[in-house]
Amino acid sequence: MSLPRKSVSRALGSSPARLRCRLYPYTHLGTYLGRRKCNGNKRGFSSAPSPAASVYSKWALLLGAGLAVGTTSAFYFKRRETLQGTRTDFVPSKEDYQKVYNEIARLLAEMDEYDDGSYGPVVLRLSWHASGTYDKATGTGGSNGATMRFAPESNHGANLGLVNTRDFLEPAQKMFPWISYSDLWTLAGVTAVQELGGPTVPWRPGRQDAESTACTPDGRLPNAAKGATHLRDIFYRMGFDDREIVALSGAHALGRAHIDRTGYEGPWDFSPTVFTNEFFRLLVEEEWLVRDWDGPLQYTDKTTRTLMMLPTDMALVEDEQFRPHVERYAKDSDAFFQEFAVAYIKLLELGVPFKGEGSDRWVFERSE
Numbered sequence: 001m002s003l004p005r006k007s008v009s010r011a012l013g014s015s016p017a018r019l020r021c022r023l024y025p026y027t028h029l030g031t032y033l034g035r036r037k038c039n040g041n042k043r044g045f046s047s048a049p050s051p052a053a054s055v056y057s058k059w060a061l062l063l064g065a066g067l068a069v070g071t072t073s074a075f076y077f078k079r080r081e082t083l084q085g086t087r088t089d090f091v092p093s094k095e096d097y098q099k100v101y102n103e104i105a106r107l108l109a110e111m112d113e114y115d116d117g118s119y120g121p122v123v124l125r126l127s128w129h130a131s132g133t134y135d136k137a138t139g140t141g142g143s144n145g146a147t148m149r150f151a152p153e154s155n156h157g158a159n160l161g162l163v164n165t166r167d168f169l170e171p172a173q174k175m176f177p178w179i180s181y182s183d184l185w186t187l188a189g190v191t192a193v194q195e196l197g198g199p200t201v202p203w204r205p206g207r208q209d210a211e212s213t214a215c216t217p218d219g220r221l222p223n224a225a226k227g228a229t230h231l232r233d234i235f236y237r238m239g240f241d242d243r244e245i246v247a248l249s250g251a252h253a254l255g256r257a258h259i260d261r262t263g264y265e266g267p268w269d270f271s272p273t274v275f276t277n278e279f280f281r282l283l284v285e286e287e288w289l290v291r292d293w294d295g296p297l298q299y300t301d302k303t304t305r306t307l308m309m310l311p312t313d314m315a316l317v318e319d320e321q322f323r324p325h326v327e328r329y330a331k332d333s334d335a336f337f338q339e340f341a342v343a344y345i346k347l348l349e350l351g352v353p354f355k356g357e358g359s360d361r362w363v364f365e366r367s368e
């Protein structure tokens, strides 16, 4: 499989936010030189030098200025050459992206202090929230852009708590500065699914980061307090059908809700760091009661009263069109894995102007 060379160069070539970061040393140097010049002037005024010393210092100043300009220009052009080299000549290969995958997998394994021992679930959630803003009617939102880096999108209620997840991935971005955030976050989602025992999810690069002006309006992600009609409104807007809505919701086998983020609380099953079809099995087999508490409406399992379901999760068994898929996935783990992978690939590619048809996707090896 060959790399979509054009799309990658395009991604690297038009990443204004990153370019600004890379240009920072020049700005910094300029400020530094400016400050030096300013200090020199101050010294001149305060010590009233003799005329001879003044002529001498004028020449010295000119010479110094010439040297400074020369050195700065040399530095600038050398840096620019390097930058241009980075931007246009370096075309990452599948092996380069495998290295990014490996680094994310290493971070997931080593930084095990999060919740149930893995950042994996919340990394998957980051990739979904970055992508699930897509609106097919206007072509806005989607994984392209990684606009959640900026306010107001970073402050949208649904994205509360995801700042830690974005920070968690920052070392990988520092290690591989050529990757766009939008590629990094989606590749991280794929890594999380695979490393937590989920299906293999082929992935391709080519997303471009955008500016804050591309932030999507609040309200594009689903509201857990609502029902089936709302789920359809949100997911049909992205271009998904009922089967895909159910398949994607199976990601709730992972992780847990946090009272300080969304007001909801608890995990959906007993293995929140392993990708399984347990979410569906429990939805069908367990009896779910309205939780008696001061928080928002959520459900708890009758047997242990330690698990939870959101109103939108319950809508999947209550709705006539959704329910057959829930029952099928509850019985057939392979069908769930296969259909989740296909729907998740589609989710991660929403709004991305790829050139190819998808035959250029890569499968990354899992860590041992």
Ligand code: HEM
Residues within 6 Å of the ligand: 115, 121, 122, 124, 125, 128, 161, 222, 223, 224, 225, 231, 248, 249, 251, 252, 254, 255, 256, 257, 258, 259, 261, 262, 263, 264, 310, 312
């Ligand atoms: C169907 C509509 C959906 C609704 C209403 C919804 C809502 C929520 C809510 C309220 C939480 C709890 C967040 C917290 O308090 O920290 C959550 C967590 C989570 N969601 Fe969803 N979600 C939906 C779909 C999805 C999809 C499509 C995916 C992935 C493909 C996903 C993956 C996750 C994961 C992995 C977590 C656990 C995060 C953690 O452990 O920190 N969700 N979701």
